[in-house]
Amino acid sequence: MTTVAGVIVFKAKPGLGEEVARRVAAALPAVETERGTLLWLVLRSNADADRIFLVDLFDGEQSLTNHMNGDAASLIFATVPGxxxxxxxxHPSTVVAAKTTR
Incomplete structure (x- = not known):
């Protein structure tokens, strides 16, 4: 089982959660070219619409490093911080349990 994962929590300024989610999600085309990124989710909280979660799963530490130094991360960190x-x-993370479909 793949155990290398990451969670990033973005707290948008009030009322800007939808725009933050849109800008983070705009990185999907770059993520789709990454061989070692197995799962990439952008989630907008139903409890707090200004809180966005980015959850990803990698096939190893090198893929995580490549992702964090790649085009997707560069796009997000160039367009979202303001x-x-x-x-x-x-939150670099380790998968403890998972259910997948194949």
Whole structure:
């Protein structure tokens, strides 16, 4: 099982959650070219519309490093920070349990 994951939490300025989600999601074409990124989700909280979660799963540490230094991350960090109420929370993570479909 792949165990390398990441979660980034973006807290948008009040009322800008939809725009932050749109800008983060705009990186999808770049992510689609990354061989080692197995899962990439952009989620907008139903409990707080100004909180956006980016969840990803990688086939190894090198793929995580490549992703964080790649076009998707560059696009996000070039277009999103001015809309945020605080710095993004980065949570490098280890998968403990998972259910997948294939």
């Amino acid at each position: 809309l945020l109420a605080e710095d993004p929370e980065m």
